[in-house]
Amino acid sequence: MRRPLALLAVVLALAGCDRVIGNDGPVRNVSGIVDDLRFTMTDANGRTVRAAAFRGDPVLLYFGYTHCPDVCPTTLTRLSQAAKVAAPQGLRIIFVTVDPKRDTAPLLAEYAHAFGPRVTGLRPSEDELEELARRYRVSYSRGKPDAHGEYEVRHSSGVFGFDGEGRARLMILPGASIADIESALRRLGGSKA
Amino acid sequence: MPSAREVLAFLVPWEISPLAFLLCAGGIAAYAAGLARTPKTQRPSMWQRIAFFAGFILVWLVVQTRFDYYAQHMFFMHRIAHLVLHHLAAFLIALSNPVAVLGRGLPARLVQGVLEPLWRRRAVQVAVRAVQNVWVAPVIFVGLIFLWLTPSIHFIAMLSPRWYWVMNWSMFLDGLAFWALVLDTRRPGEAWAGYGARIWMLILAIPPQIVLGAYIALSGVELFDVYALCGRAWDLSAVTDQTIGGLVTWIPAAMMHVVGALIVISRWMHADRGRPAPDAPALAAGAGD
Numbered sequence A: 001m002r003r004p005l006a007l008l009a010v011v012l013a014l015a016g017c018d019r020v021i022g023n024d025g026p027v028r029n030v031s032g033i034v035d036d037l038r039f040t041m042t043d044a045n046g047r048t049v050r051a052a053a054f055r056g057d058p059v060l061l062y063f064g065y066t067h068c069p070d071v072c073p074t075t076l077t078r079l080s081q082a083a084k085v086a087a088p089q090g091l092r093i094i095f096v097t098v099d100p101k102r103d104t105a106p107l108l109a110e111y112a113h114a115f116g117p118r119v120t121g122l123r124p125s126e127d128e129l130e131e132l133a134r135r136y137r138v139s140y141s142r143g144k145p146d147a148h149g150e151y152e153v154r155h156s157s158g159v160f161g162f163d164g165e166g167r168a169r170l171m172i173l174p175g176a177s178i179a180d181i182e183s184a185l186r187r188l189g190g191s192k193a
Numbered sequence B: 001m002p003s004a005r006e007v008l009a010f011l012v013p014w015e016i017s018p019l020a021f022l023l024c025a026g027g028i029a030a031y032a033a034g035l036a037r038t039p040k041t042q043r044p045s046m047w048q049r050i051a052f053f054a055g056f057i058l059v060w061l062v063v064q065t066r067f068d069y070y071a072q073h074m075f076f077m078h079r080i081a082h083l084v085l086h087h088l089a090a091f092l093i094a095l096s097n098p099v100a101v102l103g104r105g106l107p108a109r110l111v112q113g114v115l116e117p118l119w120r121r122r123a124v125q126v127a128v129r130a131v132q133n134v135w136v137a138p139v140i141f142v143g144l145i146f147l148w149l150t151p152s153i154h155f156i157a158m159l160s161p162r163w164y165w166v167m168n169w170s171m172f173l174d175g176l177a178f179w180a181l182v183l184d185t186r187r188p189g190e191a192w193a194g195y196g197a198r199i200w201m202l203i204l205a206i207p208p209q210i211v212l213g214a215y216i217a218l219s220g221v222e223l224f225d226v227y228a229l230c231g232r233a234w235d236l237s238a239v240t241d242q243t244i245g246g247l248v249t250w251i252p253a254a255m256m257h258v259v260g261a262l263i264v265i266s267r268w269m270h271a272d273r274g275r276p277a278p279d280a281p282a283l284a285a286g287a288g289d
Helices: A004-021 A071-086 A106-112 A126-136 A178-188 B006-010 B018-036 B047-063 B065-071 B074-096 B100-103 B108-120 B122-131 B137-149 B151-159 B161-182 B196-206 B206-219 B226-230 B238-272
Strands: A027-029 A040-042 A048-050 A061-065 A093-095 A119-124 A159-162 A168-174
Touching: A027 A178, A040 A126, A048 B238, A061 A071, A061 A119, A071 A093, A071 A178, A093 A106, A106 A119, A119 B226, A159 A178, A168 A178, B018 B100, B047 B065, B047 B074, B065 B074, B065 B226, B074 B137, B074 B238, B108 B122, B122 B137, B137 B151, B137 B196, B137 B206, B151 B161, B151 B226, B161 B238, B196 B206, B196 B238, B206 B238, B226 B238
Parallel strands: A061 A093, A093 A119
Antiparallel strands: A027 A168, A040 A048, A061 A159, A159 A168
């Protein structure tokens, strides 16, 4: 009898852990789990941009593509809406395209601008994109082009939140309400600049 | 048929791990060197040699190829990776009973200067015996599966490169320890567990894995949302992905325990008939000495 009881104890203890960690809401704590903000990409003007350029400001990092029918525009709209209320200054939203072939620099710049001045669209090279995917555990894949050369792109849906020092702090889930996002952004703190 | 280029692309490690290289390449090289230094009459059977190499090649394929990318982005691929690390590769390596050959193949300075003195330490012996017995080993074996499949812990392991590494290697090392205890070829008295106790330990570790696998397979709700948040590699719904992953946790895992129990039973029967126990299972034709 000792063994089944011991097993039961282990299961209960684990169930308890799950409760204690309590990391199951629409905004998850990823401090010490996700890597710091680090990247080298190209901005809409073709200039090289490194993460250091954003140091001092909290950053939201999101992966998507401009031809995205609904998820990307909805997410960006909600993020900038919440940012207007909860982070009056500083906070930057980085939109990384996982479809740099179709998302040319001018297209990306126009797209990002439509969501407000906080949103910066960045284009990685294929190598840089793979490096980002490895670091942030995100995946992306492009479907077969149709007759018009259009194709669907699968990508991550979580938004990574970094504080002003570039440390990963939280992940915002697609199910988060505007109020959830606002309180998450307050946790990220204001601009240090 | 995949082209040569696709095969090569698959073989490129997704995340390069020097430790995986050291362990797999070092293990294979030491075993090959050990075989060369073993007199022909004492060499392990062909099946044992195949089991050893297959075990390490499987570990390599799972952690140092494109497979690892899919294991990070599909739940069922992750379950297959753990099945290989914990149940299959570890099982094959333990089955090959490689300690004597490895001892001859590793550099003498490492064996005589480090490993043997370390092994003779009382504290090390006490610690190993505390873990390697029929009561504790199955609890750790099953407990680790439950631990890494606790949703909030799974979330951390899949998002943090560091914890992902800890998770995978803890599964492989625990698998080695568990199957080494089960498939110990020493005679009763010398081995750390009797034949009957080992069979019970194998059988009793099955139900918790079936319960967990069935719970995951049949739950019908998304338990591990980290795959959706980070993006799935293939176009498969969360519930389907989870159902397949649950079945992998449930059926082949339980089967490996049954195979292990059959091997122990066959060795037990040989021992009872007063014949020397074969080094390899009777299931593998041509095994033994």
